[in-house]
Amino acid sequence: MVRPGYFFSETFSSLRRNFFMTCAAISTVAITLFIVGLFTVIVYDVMGIVNSIKSQVELAVYLEDGISSGLKDYIEQEIKSWEEVESVKYVSKEQALEKFKEQNEGSDILKEIDGNPIPASFEITLKDPEKIDQVALRFYDKDGNYINGVNDVIYGKNYVNKLFSITAIIGVITIIIIAVLLLAAIVLIFNTIRLSIYARRKEIEVMKLVGATNWFVRIPFLFEGFFEGFIGGIVSIILLYFTGNFLLIRAERLIVDTMRIKEMAIVGSSGIIIYVYIGLAVLGGLIGLFSSGIALRKYVKV
Amino acid sequence: MNMIEFRNVTKIYENNTTALKNINLIIKKGEFVFLVGPSGSGKSTFIKLIIKEVEETSGSIFVAGRNICNLKLSRIPQLRRNIGCVFQDFKLLPNKTIFENVAFALEVIGKPGYEIKIQVSQVLKLVGLYDKINSYPHQLSAGEQQRVSIARAFVNRPPILLADEPTGNLDPITSEGIMKILSRINLIGTTVLMATHDKNIVNSMRRRVVELEEGEIVRDQKRGVYGD
Numbered sequence: 001m002v003r004p005g006y007f008f009s010e011t012f013s014s015l016r017r018n019f020f021m022t023c024a025a026i027s028t029v030a031i032t033l034f035i036v037g038l039f040t041v042i043v044y045d046v047m048g049i050v051n052s053i054k055s056q057v058e059l060a061v062y063l064e065d066g067i068s069s070g071l072k073d074y075i076e077q078e079i080k081s082w083e084e085v086e087s088v089k090y091v092s093k094e095q096a097l098e099k100f101k102e103q104n105e106g107s108d109i110l111k112e113i114d115g116n117p118i119p120a121s122f123e124i125t126l127k128d129p130e131k132i133d134q135v136a137l138r139f140y141d142k143d144g145n146y147i148n149g150v151n152d153v154i155y156g157k158n159y160v161n162k163l164f165s166i167t168a169i170i171g172v173i174t175i176i177i178i179a180v181l182l183l184a185a186i187v188l189i190f191n192t193i194r195l196s197i198y199a200r201r202k203e204i205e206v207m208k209l210v211g212a213t214n215w216f217v218r219i220p221f222l223f224e225g226f227f228e229g230f231i232g233g234i235v236s237i238i239l240l241y242f243t244g245n246f247l248l249i250r251a252e253r254l255i256v257d258t259m260r261i262k263e264m265a266i267v268g269s270s271g272i273i274i275y276v277y278i279g280l281a282v283l284g285g286l287i288g289l290f291s292s293g294i295a296l297r298k299y300v301k302v
Numbered sequence: 303m304n305m306i307e308f309r310n311v312t313k314i315y316e317n318n319t320t321a322l323k324n325i326n327l328i329i330k331k332g333e334f335v336f337l338v339g340p341s342g343s344g345k346s347t348f349i350k351l352i353i354k355e356v357e358e359t360s361g362s363i364f365v366a367g368r369n370i371c372n373l374k375l376s377r378i379p380q381l382r383r384n385i386g387c388v389f390q391d392f393k394l395l396p397n398k399t400i401f402e403n404v405a406f407a408l409e410v411i412g413k414p415g416y417e418i419k420i421q422v423s424q425v426l427k428l429v430g431l432y433d434k435i436n437s438y439p440h441q442l443s444a445g446e447q448q449r450v451s452i453a454r455a456f457v458n459r460p461p462i463l464l465a466d467e468p469t470g471n472l473d474p475i476t477s478e479g480i481m482k483i484l485s486r487i488n489l490i491g492t493t494v495l496m497a498t499h500d501k502n503i504v505n506s507m508r509r510r511v512v513e514l515e516e517g518e519i520v521r522d523q524k525r526g527v528y529g530d
Contacts, residue, residue, distance in 0.1 A: 006409060206393055209353070210454070211383035212410040214376070 010220040014196045021192040022228060028188045029232025029287060032181035033280045034239040039174040040276055045252055050163045059124040059132060061139055062152040071149045079122060084135055086125045093120045119151055189228055189291035193221055197299045217300060221292050229288020233281040303331040305462055305493040306352060311361035313347050321347035323517040334488045336504050337497040338528055339514035345497035349464050353385055354378050383411055386455030386463040390470035392447045394439040401435045404454045425457040429483050445476030456487055463487060465496040477503060504528040
């Protein structure tokens, strides 16, 4: 019914009129969403790192020397019957010695080795690495001693738990920063819209007088808010694209290399980046709509 | 047919000033009515009630036979499209040309462009400003600006035209010109209600006069004068 051109020309002339406020609102949204996006990617990638570390976590159960093959087989069967267990690998004393020699080739240690001091072991991997504590406990009896035939149980417990708590802290900090910035963005867009409502108050008065519907009065302002938020979103995507490609990937490669993690999900290569981009644009538009919606409720009593 | 009807209408503002007290009044279709009285007698409130810019405290108001008191908020625009309004301060938009100012009233209600062109040209001829179509409000005299605002109020051919002190800012000769246009609009069949305290105009027109004083109707005279 109403020409769409009307709304576009109204929207853009209003954006021009409040040029500096418009810029302020757009850049606030851009910075906010950039940080939101950056943290999302970082948290996602840290989770990826944690997960790949977790998947490498093994439980090593060392056996007493001279264990009878019957007891050894019994323990092996027992471990295999646990549902948390992904795989069990038996490493005999000879294989363990071979491995040790390989790892320490050319070292003086080898000369000092007399006979075979290295115990046989079971290397256990779990379906869910977080259950590692539970599984490890089964190698102890009621009094806290190792069960018969087992000499030692070793796994990287503290390492994993530290990583978990670091991720949690990053998550909390992220949420706080994002909340504050989102609020700032909303307040700024709110103010821009309020200014442009003020600039057009005469027009609005006349509109109401000649029988414009409420939506007719509101739509240009909603457009304006949406536009500011959406453009802010686009700018944040551009910022994130460059930061992701030039900084984040390098930083994460470094982490991955130093920590010797096998498989890794990094920015760019990780599939979520496109969803992050889409999410930022949509979120920007929504922030804009939402803030101008509040401003309208407050200042345009139709 | 009753175009505007007030039944026991009272309006008390939030600050407890009583603007109108128990008003009963019927204005028939095609009438030209002067609403007179000193400042603060309730003339503007009377007009604002008709376009629902303010809500009555009690009583009922009928416009074209319809009770507008319990009108849904979303229906108010429809009501206003059938009532043209003219004000003392013109309320023209300074950054729009005369054509655009008048066309605005039609754009806002979603008329197609070609229809807007025809209707705006017609109404500007009616008020005698067709040659100023591309001027801006500040390039016109006060009387001309008021004619533009009448054109805007009437471009949609509403059955009712309300005028709140339309000559309040104008000299007597210019006012006369405005009254001629309002008379012409009334002759076409439009019901006109004009609030004024311009004695000369009321006296020269000899139309129905309703006098308000402190929110009450103290006189309703068929072919009246302003009074003493």
